[in-house]
Amino acid sequence: VSVRTALRWAVVLHVGIALGAGRGAAQTPAPHFTYERAAIPGAAGPNRLAVDPVLVAGGRPLAYAPAPAAAGRQLTFTGGLEDLRLYDSSGQEVPYLLVAAPAPSEHWQSGSTLPILATKEESGFEVDLGSLLRIDRLRLSGIPAPFLKRVRLEGGGDRNHWSVLVAEGTLFNLPDERLEREELSFPAGEFQYLRLTWNDRNSAPVSPPRAVAARVVAPQAGALPVSFPATFERRPSEPRRSRFRLHLPGPRMPITALELSCGGGHLLRQARVNEPQLSGTEVVPVAIGSALLRRAVRDDLVAADLRISINRPEGTELELVVDDGDNPPLELLAVSAELPPLPWIYFESAAGAPLAARFGAPTLAAPRYDLEAMRESVTARQAAEAHWGDVRNLGPPPVELPAGSPLPAIGAPVDVTAFRFARKIPPGPLGLTALVLDPAVLAHSSRLTDLRIADASGRQVPYLLERLEEPMSVDLGDLARDPTGNTPPSHNESHYRITLPYDRLPSSRLVLSTTARVFERTLTLQIERPPVDERSSPRRQTIGSNVWRHTDPDTPALALVLDLPPLDVSTVALTISEGDNSPLPLSPARVLLPAYRLRFFRTNDDPLDLLYGQPDLAAPRYDLALLAPRVLGATAHEVHPDAEASAAALPVKHGTTTETKVFWGALIIAVAVLVFLIARLLTKGEPA
Amino acid sequence: VGGFGGYIGALPIGQAVLMLALVLRLLAIEPPGQRQLGRLALVAGAALAFITVAIPLQLDRQWITIGWALEGAALAWLYRRIAYRGLLVWSAGLCAVVFVRLALNPAVLAYHPRGGLPIWNWYLYTYFVSAAALLGAGRLLRATDDRIDEYLRVSDCLIGGGTVLLFLLLNIEIADFYSTGPTLTFNFSADLAQDLTYTIGWALFAIGLLAAGIAGHSRSARVASLGLLVITVVKCFLHDLWRLGGLYRVGSFVGLAMCLAMVAVLLQRFVLGAQKEAV
Numbered sequence: 003v004s005v006r007t008a009l010r011w012a013v014v015l016h017v018g019i020a021l022g023a024g025r026g027a028a029q030t031p032a033p034h035f036t037y038e039r040a041a042i043p044g045a046a047g048p049n050r051l052a053v054d055p056v057l058v059a060g061g062r063p064l065a066y067a068p069a070p071a072a073a074g075r076q077l078t079f080t081g082g083l084e085d086l087r088l089y090d091s092s093g094q095e096v097p098y099l100l101v102a103a104p105a106p107s108e109h110w111q112s113g114s115t116l117p118i119l120a121t122k123e124e125s126g127f128e129v130d131l132g133s134l135l136r137i138d139r140l141r142l143s144g145i146p147a148p149f150l151k152r153v154r155l156e157g158g159g160d161r162n163h164w165s166v167l168v169a170e171g172t173l174f175n176l177p178d179e180r181l182e183r184e185e186l187s188f189p190a191g192e193f194q195y196l197r198l199t200w201n202d203r204n205s206a207p208v209s210p211p212r213a214v215a216a217r218v219v220a221p222q223a224g225a226l227p228v229s230f231p232a233t234f235e236r237r238p239s240e241p242r243r244s245r246f247r248l249h250l251p252g253p254r255m256p257i258t259a260l261e262l263s264c265g266g267g268h269l270l271r272q273a274r275v276n277e278p279q280l281s282g283t284e285v286v287p288v289a290i291g292s293a294l295l296r297r298a299v300r301d302d303l304v305a306a307d308l309r310i311s312i313n314r315p316e317g318t319e320l321e322l323v324v325d326d327g328d329n330p331p332l333e334l335l336a337v338s339a340e341l342p343p344l345p346w347i348y349f350e351s352a353a354g355a356p357l358a359a360r361f362g363a364p365t366l367a368a369p370r371y372d373l374e375a376m377r378e379s380v381t382a383r384q385a386a387e388a389h390w391g392d393v394r395n396l397g398p399p400p401v402e403l404p405a406g407s408p409l410p411a412i413g414a415p416v417d418v419t420a421f422r423f424a425r426k427i428p429p430g431p432l433g434l435t436a437l438v439l440d441p442a443v444l445a446h447s448s449r450l451t452d453l454r455i456a457d458a459s460g461r462q463v464p465y466l467l468e469r470l471e472e473p474m475s476v477d478l479g480d481l482a483r484d485p486t487g488n489t490p491p492s493h494n495e496s497h498y499r500i501t502l503p504y505d506r507l508p509s510s511r512l513v514l515s516t517t518a519r520v521f522e523r524t525l526t527l528q529i530e531r532p533p534v535d536e537r538s539s540p541r542r543q544t545i546g547s548n549v550w551r552h553t554d555p556d557t558p559a560l561a562l563v564l565d566l567p568p569l570d571v572s573t574v575a576l577t578i579s580e581g582d583n584s585p586l587p588l589s590p591a592r593v594l595l596p597a598y599r600l601r602f603f604r605t606n607d608d609p610l611d612l613l614y615g616q617p618d619l620a621a622p623r624y625d626l627a628l629l630a631p632r633v634l635g636a637t638a639h640e641v642h643p644d645a646e647a648s649a650a651a652l653p654v655k656h657g658t659t660t661e662t663k664v665f666w667g668a669l670i671i672a673v674a675v676l677v678f679l680i681a682r683l684l685t686k687g688e689p690a
Numbered sequence: 691v692g693g694f695g696g697y698i699g700a701l702p703i704g705q706a707v708l709m710l711a712l713v714l715r716l717l718a719i720e721p722p723g724q725r726q727l728g729r730l731a732l733v734a735g736a737a738l739a740f741i742t743v744a745i746p747l748q749l750d751r752q753w754i755t756i757g758w759a760l761e762g763a764a765l766a767w768l769y770r771r772i773a774y775r776g777l778l779v780w781s782a783g784l785c786a787v788v789f790v791r792l793a794l795n796p797a798v799l800a801y802h803p804r805g806g807l808p809i810w811n812w813y814l815y816t817y818f819v820s821a822a823a824l825l826g827a828g829r830l831l832r833a834t835d836d837r838i839d840e841y842l843r844v845s846d847c848l849i850g851g852g853t854v855l856l857f858l859l860l861n862i863e864i865a866d867f868y869s870t871g872p873t874l875t876f877n878f879s880a881d882l883a884q885d886l887t888y889t890i891g892w893a894l895f896a897i898g899l900l901a902a903g904i905a906g907h908s909r910s911a912r913v914a915s916l917g918l919l920v921i922t923v924v925k926c927f928l929h930d931l932w933r934l935g936g937l938y939r940v941g942s943f944v945g946l947a948m949c950l951a952m953v954a955v956l957l958q959r960f961v962l963g964a965q966k967e968a969v
Contacts, residue, residue, distance in 0.1 A: 662696065665696070665697055665699075665700075666748070669700070669703065669744060669745060670745070672703045673741055673744055673745060676706050676707070676710065676737070676741045677741060679710060680713070680734065680738065680741075680768075681771075683710075683713055683714065684713075684730075684734060684772060
């Protein structure tokens with residue numbers, strides 16, 4: 003009986019397991035790819051396809067590790083792009099290998115030089131490397147500094163046929179400006195001879211170099227860093243500082259440096275690149291790179307070093323901050339992001355027909371193909387150059403959290419009626435959302451600790467408070483003359499009334515600008531304090547004073563920035579001591595407030611409200627450690643809350659005036675009755 | 691107090707009702723002539739204490755001082771009903787504490803910020819009610835055996851203390867009227883208007899005290915009033931009007947002479963002429 007029972011249980015267990023496995027297989031969702039892109043083979047058979055920034059931005063992040071110093075490289079590719087799949091026209095998966103680019107050779111081959119015939123406009127020399135070599139870089143040394151020259155570089159297998167490698171390059175060594183560039187990069191090719199021609203039209207000829215060398219590269223090139231343009235926008239900023247927000251095409255891109263292109267002339271400014279990162283309970287800007295931007299312009303030649311090395315960014319938004327000093331705002335023309343040498347893709351095409359490459363599936367595991375057996379030999383195989391077609395966005399993956407997910411999408415319920423202010427958050431796309439806090443929130447929230455986001459049923463939506471380094475600029479318009487300004491007869495003063503958007507604003511900065519160019523004025527800011535008691539008069543308190551001076555008639559005056567402490571009033575009086583001069587013309591003023599955003603994850607289309615105005619409420623405590631990776635590593639859709647309505651009246655908890663009067667009457671009557679009773683009970687001369 | 695702070699005065703009323711029930715019970719179990727006055731005085735005094743503290747509890751400033759003053763007056767009244775010596779001592783002690791707290795403790799003026807209205811403020815009800823309580827207690831005790839020794843009576847002390855409190859109230863209200871800032875400031879050499887306000891106030895107080903002394907046949911009150919009047923006149927002409935120049939100063943001396951002559955007449959008429967009158 004026991005054996006039969008055991009068998010029966012075994013059968014039941016097997017059936018159950020089979021059913022469970024079947025159900026599990028049925029529930030395994032098909033991978034959702036965000037991007038699809040055509041991969042066009044160069045020919046049937048082995049193909050080589052370069053990984054480019056588009057693929058890097060859309061696929062799983064590339065991983066790099068510091069390479070041994072002996073390798074001569076800073077980073078070595080170790081993995082990534084696990085979500086990349088190639089499909090043929092019938093939907094069958096095509097195996098591929100992701101192959102690390104060969105390390106660039108650090109072997110430099112020196113060459114002998116032979117001057118070329120100099121003219122009034124040109125001079126130069128030819129370089130003989132001794133044999134035909136695959137090279138990609140030329141290095142000169144021993145040219146007496148300083149110099150700044152425009153050059154043309156040509157290469158050839160013999161001395162009769164030349165190919166232009168660099169049509170118009172610039173080489174320089176300016177010790178005073180600490181600018182030096184004595185190497186020329188060019189597309190790798192096989193050359194024995196190089197010809198460098200100096201352009202002497204606008205500068206004196208330079209002496210021949212003491213030594214010349216060319217960098218020899220491996221047969222399989224492609225190990226050069228790759229750059230791609232990054233979009234950017236100018237952001238509001240305080241005077242003497244330029245701020246730009248850079249948008250990267252994807253999170254966790256292995257960017258190593260940013261190269262700026264700027265307009266204008268000479269340049270010597272400190273620049274810093276920030277990225278929002280979690281610090282404690284807030285998201286704050288953290289510097290991930292900095293550099294001193296240098297550029298010297300002589301005639302029409304430019305020597306510049308506008309490269310900023312950065313640590314790998316986590317998200318898709320970077321902030322570039324440039325200290326302008328006493329110069330005009332930086333004229334930023336372009337930004338290119340530099341990636342380390344990228345891997346390449348090896349695949350075999352049966353008929354040379356186009357393939358479909360799909361990527362952008364965050365949870366997809368790396369594929370395992372039998373093609374892996376070929377990895378050691380693919381670098382030596384002759385492969386046709388495949389190329390990419392257009393990319394197509396298939397839409398973001400669904401954002402609904404899987405059951406049992408530890409990520410906090412919804413928090414505890416909150417009593418929405420306890421908040422004085424409730425503002426609608428406009429609908430937007432699902433995913434990461436950044437809600438910009440405006441001056442009304444800063445004025446009416448209690449140190450931002452009482453901020454809550456709630457859905458229609460009153461459940462909280464967890465958020466991270468992000469403090470931006472850039473200020474929030476609020477235009478105040480033209481300053482109004484203050485007719486109540488008290489001017490002693492002996493003083494020539496101008497009085498203005500500055501109206502801030504709200505009272506109870508936090509610390510801020512007032513920015514004043516003028517069209518005048520030569521002036522010196524003393525400015526004083528005052529606020530009207532309430533009387534110390536009901537019988538005293540209001541008094542004025544000085545909250546700031548500064549001397550504003552500009553002496554160069556050829557340049558516009560820099561704006562004046564005056565710090566404002568936290569104020570409980572919305573009107574500030576500005577007094578300008580004009581001396582014996584005419585009133586200083588003032589342009590529209592603005593106030594700079596601290597800027598904050600709330601980063602939260604929108605998982606459905608439910609309407610959301612921003613709640614605040616509950617002074618006793620402590621800061622929320624969400625599971626930030628779990629939330630942070632989701633709200634920092636993705637592109638945020640920025641929204642602004644709807645306009646603030648007037649404050650709701652708080653319930654009055656004290657008794658009404660009528661109730662108070664009735665109580666006082668009753669109390670007096672009760673006292674009188676009790677006194678009367680005692681008087682009646684205790685007759686005069688109570689006998690012992 | 692759980693949100694019932696606005697009705698806290700109801701609590702001592704309830705406690706007074708309970709104590710009154712005890713008084714009733716005491717009177718019922720002890721027939722007249724066999725009662726222990728000490729016990730009856732204690733219970734009745736406690737009932738009065740609750741009654742007198744009911745209204746001051748509703749006030750938010752100096753309610754305990756007012757309560758003590760009213761309790762002192764109530765005990766003086768009770769002493770007329772129950773001739774128990776402890777009641778006299780209790781009443782005198784409470785009134786003494788009130789006097790010390792309001793007259794000899796300058797810090798009492800800084801316990802609370804100044805009110806929003808001149809005259810009609812917490813100084814008025816605190817000092818006036820306390821002074822009235824002391825004067826009332828003194829008045830009630832005059833018909834009793836309240837002698838402490840051969841020369842000193844509790845009633846005289848209480849009436850004197852009440853008068854001093856009224857005089858202090860007068861000066862406090864004047865100082866409050868001219869003060870700026872959250873605290874009260876006495877400034878006897880500020881400007882002519884403030885100085886003259888003090889002078890006029892003192893003069894009116896002295897005249898009022900003189901009238902009270904005449905009406906109440908109190909020689910000490912009359913002497914005090916004339917003394918205050920002399921001080922007031924001297925202050926007026928030698929301090930307040932001293933800053934005037936030329937003929938105004940001459941005129942002030944003429945006025946001083948006339949006022950002193952008037953004081954001499956009053957002194958002759960109401961003080962020296964009443965030597966035979968009992969104090």
